[in-house]
Amino acid sequence: MTEPQFxxxxxxxxxxxxxxxxxxxxxxxxxxxxxxxxxxxxTDKPFSLYALSALLPLLPTKQRPLNEYDWMATDHVIACPDPHCGARFRISRIGKQVFTRSDTTIEPLLENNPWKE
Incomplete structure (x- = not known):
């Protein structure tokens, strides 16, 4: 049996x-x-801590396959969290990696996983 992957x-x-x-x-x-x-x-390029803190919650979802109708699949430009600032941050997919389950968790795979679609 092959190792579960994502x-x-x-x-x-x-x-x-x-x-x-x-x-x-x-x-x-x-x-x-x-x-x-x-x-x-x-290297040698600053990136705002405050902007990073606003972007971080979005990134794990952007890393995953999404339904084409989900707004996370279409909205890729995010505003600076300071409402007076005009900066924007573009999130782009640049590659894809395959991971094995055992490399990312020690939790057993449940037969009736309530999170599975």
Whole structure:
């Protein structure tokens, strides 16, 4: 029997220009990548802690396959959490990785998993 597997998308989150001036310390083009559970930041490029804290809850969902009608599957530009700032953050899928269950958890796989669709 083969090991249970699942896929996650690798993501790139990049600072882009919005419709208002920046009032925070954002730099156009500053970015980071999400690969599996890890964040990879570009060297010598700042990324706002406050913007990161607003983006983090979205990233695990963006890594997973989504229903085409789900807003998470279509809305890829996120506003800066400061309502006065014009910065935006584009989330892009840049790759895909396959993970085995045993590499990510020690919890047993339930036969009647209530979270399974």
């Amino acid at each position: 896929s996650l998308y690798d993501l790139r989150v990049e600072t882009i220009e919005g419709d208002k001036p920046f009032v925070c310390g954002h730099e156009i083009g500053s970015a980071f990548e999400v690969r599996g559970e890890n964040l990879f930041f570009e």
